[in-house]
Amino acid sequence: MIRFGDTLKQLRQRMGLRQDDVARMVGVERSTVANWERGVKQPSLETLVKLSQLFGVSLDELVGVTEVTTSSPLSRYCSLVSDPLVKLLAERTGVPAKNIAAFIAALQVSGDACSCDR
Incomplete structure (x- = not known):
């Protein structure tokens, strides 16, 4: 199963965004995004919803339950x-x-x- 951090990094890179871009868009520090991508920390449900809306994917796709499809x-x-x-x-x-x-x-x-x- 794909980890959330791997999926987040893949989506972020696919959109050509830096960690600080994503951080600004969801209202967290850049280091927080880096920690998510490394699997050190996990975002709150509210932040997961913001991330799924930002990247246009379902929560299942974002957390790695299902494969990310072209959205x-x-x-x-x-x-x-x-x-x-x-x-x-x-x-x-x-x-x-x-x-x-x-x-x-x-x-x-x-x-x-x-x-x-x-």
Whole structure:
């Protein structure tokens, strides 16, 4: 069975993010993400949910119960990295396009679960 830390690292690298990028997005320190990836510590359930939304995978996939499949949020992320508007925004702000794309993809996932527009 795949360990959570291995899955987290694989997903993070697939999106081109650094540990500090993930840490910022879920509200923890970079060292905490490093400890998760090494298997030294485990995140809370609330943080696991944030991570699953960030990467667009189920909790089962995130913790290694089932294999990670290609997900729609990950596909969105990949297309966003090369989007001309994201590139322009990155150019103008100095923020890497991969970070902007990951942020937008995470917002889209959160928006999918939002019931405020219904």
